Amino acid sequence: MIEKTFTGKDLLFSVLRHEDSDAVPWVPFAGVHAGSLKGYNARQVLLDPGKLVESLLEVKKVYDPDGMPILFDLQVEAEILGCELLWADEAPPSVASHPLAATKAIPEYIPQTEDGRIPIILQVMHSIKKEVGDTTALYGLVTGPFTLASHLRGTDIFLDSVDDPDFVTALVEYTTQVAIAISKYYIDAGMDVIAVVDPLISQISPRMFKRFFTQPFREIFESIRKQGVFSAFFVCGDATKNIRAMCETNPDCIAVDENIDMVAAKAITDEFNITLGGNIPLTTCMLLGNQQDNMKYVVDLLDALDHHNLIISPGCDMPYAIPIENTIAAVQAVREPDNTRKVIENYTKAEINIPITLPNYASLTKPLIEVFTLDPDTCAACTYMWRAAQKIKEILGDSIDLALYKITEIETIARVKKMGIEKIPSIYINGELKYSSIIPGQSEFLEEVKKYQ
């Protein structure tokens, strides 16, 4: 009998079933950012199923997720329902017009599988399910009823909540039915988790949440549960005061961003036995920080929290231009927290000069390929990069030299500092940076090395 390997998907499922687990699952929300891994812009990945599939497979390869979303765009339903969109190259589109701005006639039409971009999304869901669905839990993202209502009505919905609460109730009843219908299409396409994403929830009081949204969200999560998949409630923004009210809607998981104190939030979600996901800061850490910032944030998070019912994720949809190596550093910290803690300590210690003599790159007799890794055994991107270099060595044999460095060793950190290396994994030839994070193709790599022979 062949023993079944315990996959990342199994781990995530176990955590969503609230079972005890030795490890913490990792779910990167690579929306349009997925496109950046393959050089595609936001518009390309949100409109072209082939490019989206290609990008998501790269996410799987480089970021090694236990779970991953197919598409992160809260404008899909709004577009079908008549909102005009303003498209951008490095972000999901924004809603530019609101069909209910001047009318309070509640729509009746429920989007169908052939409407708008839903056929593209379903096609990609089927493809990714086939390619990586055995090992990776797949998330279908549905726009939450409040955010969709605000897309349709505009920001007047806030004043409506005071001036005309019956209208808001009726509109939210409608957007709830839209969310239930879209969830069903995504579940039928093989999604394992339906995440209802409603950032606007962060802008209202618990009282208003309970008045307008408790029942709708309960209905959505109940419908998802009845179809045999997991549910998640994503909120971006400072929803600190609403965490308890969100728990009362009974999702399997709640995901929050850096505005929320995870320790305080987890104390609440634990009361309800709901899994909490979060919350690597998107801008300060992932987009503008460096690898050590990301490692430190994740390790500190893991140290501060009980690992039961916990998922590590970016706070929300990852900005397009996040340096790939920052995410790789975050993955490494989730998977190897002890080693990572040591790396962070060594970064400080290495300040106390460990003498490192660099090769005299200018007078090498043959090309020297140096591969800098977090750890080639545990970091997927590092493994691929090291294998790519090994392959070149196999082909070129003794006519080149090859060296491997692991950042878990303090000497490597001293070397990295001396060479001014900021991105790992990376490949240097004769002391010059050639590739970082993106794994080079064999012929391209060979050509590059030959320039130094």
Add this chain to the structure above:
Amino acid sequence: MSNLIHEIHEGILDGNQKLVVEKVEQAINAGLTAEEILNDAMIEAMAEAGNLFEQGEFFVPELLVAARAMQGGMELLKPLLTRDNVKAKGIVLAGTVKGDLHDIGKNLVCMMLEGSGFEIIDLGSDVDPQTFVSTIQEKQVDIVAMSALLTTTMVNMKTTIDALSSAGLRGKVKVMVGGAPVSQDFATKIGADGYAADANQAVRLAQSLLE
């Protein structure tokens, strides 16, 4: 505090525009000056609304209805303030940056600033750097306030600051920035004069920039 001032103050916090308009009318008729009503009732009430927002007692809907109630009263006061030659604390030119349509935050900041005695020129959303420049060339402006919700558009804050510099206007105005992805670090990096995390802090910042 007179009864009327107190009632206007409470009316604003309750978001009761009808009551605020009625009580401002009564206050004017009772001989209170527009400046007294503005300073003692409106600005005080909006400051309290802002504090409640910062403390997580008020949320966006509560702040919006308070600001709407305040604006109802302001419409009655504006002609009187002009007649009495009462100067605004400063003139703020506001807008979300090029490519960004998300204007809830900017609108809240404008309302809070107006309720705190500033004059607002609101350029709306998706504002081209050149529009900021030409408005400053045409009108008296003390502070430029820019907002962005997206990490992809916040870079246009720098583009706008650069455009102000190129036009030789940077020294004439203070620049303040805000929005979900923006931080003090970012504000410093792009050469802004200040960053505010929410609408209430924006008021304090605007006041301190003009001191």
